[in-house]
Amino acid sequence: GIWIMEDDGTETIINISDNSISQNFEGIIIDRWWPDSNEGSINIDNNSIYNNNQHGIWLKSTFEGIIEYNSIAYNKWGVNLYNSIITNNSKAGIWIMEDDGTETIINISDNSISQNFEGIIIDRWWPDSNEGSINIDNNSIYNNNQHGIWLKSTFEGIIEYNSIAYNKWGVVLANTYNTYVHCHLNDIYENSIGAEGEGNAENNYWGDATGPYHISLNPTGKGNSASGVDFIPFTSSPVRAINRRPISVLKVDSTNATPNEDITFDASSSTDDGKVIKYNFDFGDGSSTGWVFT
Structure with a gap:
């Protein structure tokens, strides 16, 4: 048709x-x-x-x-x-x-x-x-x-x-x-x-x-x-690949900064069930770092 x-x-x-x-x-x-x-x-x-x-x-x-x-x-x-x-x-x-x-x-x-x-x-x-x-x-x-x-x-x-x-x-x-x-x-x-x-x-x-x-x-x-549903028996392992949310780990080089002092943020220690390839910081004011590759 x-x-x-x-x-x-x-x-x-x-x-x-x-x-x-x-x-x-x-x-x-x-x-x-x-x-x-x-x-x-x-x-x-x-x-x-x-x-x-x-x-x-x-x-x-x-x-x-x-x-x-x-x-x-x-x-x-x-x-x-x-x-x-x-x-x-x-x-x-x-x-x-x-x-x-x-x-x-x-x-x-x-x-x-x-x-x-x-x-x-x-x-x-x-x-x-x-x-x-x-x-x-x-x-x-x-x-x-x-x-x-x-x-x-x-x-x-x-x-x-x-x-x-x-x-x-x-x-x-x-x-x-x-x-x-x-x-x-x-x-x-x-x-x-x-x-x-x-x-x-x-x-x-x-x-x-x-x-x-x-x-x-x-x-x-x-x-x-x-x-309500009949769930027994159930399987103890995944049927397909499981996609867990990444766990973000944020590190900074200073926790007590003075005005106008540069601070370095590092998220390279974040983990995923696969591999973290890149990450991005969004500062909430319309600016971001862009993608940072690990």
Whole structure:
């Protein structure tokens, strides 16, 4: 139907609005679209996207975009987000809601989803047969203000091989029907709350070998907390690479300086789980040192 690929870095705006896109092999594909500034954007809204042989919407290796107010039905895959960066959205990085009972497949794979108000929300998704499914796998979901993943009144899904960290809530399965949701083989750590709700959350790593903290089932657990979900058994080692925040170490050559005396700051002793390559001092007055390489 529509295939757009390989943006050359220009400030391109793509609007796909108020169309009927049907009976194609693919509905909409946007592939390798990387603008070089915030002036570029993708907007897909108010379309009827149905009866396509493969994907309704497929975004591959794409930097940003808004998909809203579309009817996406009777395709093999409803929405497929792959290898994209989804960041700095004021509401949600990904929000999918109110499936109309069609056999829709939603795949969210290999993405970086960070610094949004919400990471992923899937709300009131009810396929009418076992042919519909939600797959959320191999994503890095971090530093979102509220939820990393929030499934609300959702019938089934698989959440696996994700790194879910530094969110307020890691995973929330907010309905009894989420007992059909399987959340396993994820690294869930450094969230204020690890997981809540009802569902299968076995065989996850919770940030510590002792497992998640639970007031009665695992009171000695030092990892993220878990409440309501079935978290036993849990893994004692990470599934993927863990990204801990760096520990900054600041040294100065004088702690009792006189006016106009030069002071040398040194952060080269800071540590990371990888290696500190460079650091920068921001003085809060509009000035900074620029990058200092170690």
